[in-house]
Amino acid sequence: MRWENLSLEDRPVTAAPALFGQHAVSRTFDTPEFRGITFHEVRARSIVNRVPGASRMPFEFTVNPYRGCSHACVYCFARKSHSYLDLDTGLGFDSQIVVKVNAPELLRRELSAARWNGDHIAMGTNVDCYQRAEGRYALMPGIIAALRDHANPFSILTKGSLILRDLDLLRQAAEVTEVGTCVSVGSLDPDLWRTVEPGTPSPAKRLEVCRTLNDHGVPCAVLMAPVLPYLSDSPDQLRATVRAVAGSGATSVTPLVLHLREGGAREWFMSWLARHHPRLVPRYRALYGGGAYAPRWYQRRITGLVHELAAEYGCAPTRSSSARRLPARPAEPTATQLTLV
DSSP: OOSTTOOSSSSBOSSOOTTTOSOEEEEEOOSTTTTTOEEEEEOOSOOEEEOOGGGOOSOSEEEOSEESOTTOOTTOGGGGGGGGGTOOSSHHHHHEEEEETTHHHHHHHHHHSTTOOOOOEEESSSSOTTSTHHHHHOOHHHHHHHHHHTTOOEEEEESOGGGGGGHHHHHHHHTTSOEEEEEEOOOOOHHHHHHHSTTSOOHHHHHHHHHHHHHTTOOEEEEEEEEOTTTSOSHHHHHHHHHHHHHTTOSOEEEEEOBOOTTTHHHHHHHHHHHHOGGGHHHHHHHTTTSSBOOHHHHHHHHHHHHHHHHHHTOOOOOOHHHHTSOSSOOOOOHHHHHOO
């Protein structure tokens, strides 16, 4: 492993993890919500990451206080990032969580640097910053406070309901700078949710989060992602999801069809598909035979249907600045992006 001498015991390691250059502590907690999860506490060298231009993301800078995610979404495109630490991209991604314990203080220092120009910072674009680990480590209040104090614009994309803990901070930040939030809800199907996103709050709970944020003056949109071919893409399913999104008061809804990168996400998802929906394996192989993305004709069909429904229910995608800050088509994190942490 690149993390030489990284211990799974609750004590400091004797050699520095290669990507961080500082001591690390690995911990496990025998509580129901953290059982089976190991947290690797590290002191990062930097926290504001510049996104490579080749990634085609609509923002230039990100902050990721965690690596790995206990939400355990079987399709997560960020799974490959664990391979850069020689960690497993399957169960290891779900249960070996890197925690950048100095993220708030580091961010405050980087925002104060003369070279920083106050650019928009996107969060939740790699792994969820409101996953379960945040309930213990509480890094986001310090991060939001730093952004508020520097009047630095930012956006947050999440599936986590814990964001409501920081509602007062978000409201304070929204008074001095541009703040955008977005929750991800791809489907309302409870059986699909339990198997595809086993570590997340329910879709209904996420829509409650959307309603609460908007009711308190923090703009919140919905990223309808991912739409799963042959599992959540029928006209009736799309209509039910858009209707619920509109009912949550979302400022807009933007669909995103599943994409499957090799090196983690594709293999893990296809393994899940073979166990739960084996009859669909040939159809997925055909649909994604050309690469990570579904064919353009399929993407256009889904986007067109969702936009028509959104217009019907009054939550059509907007061109607001907050909406533009959130990813329209996530790209796989590159090695450059993931080593500048």
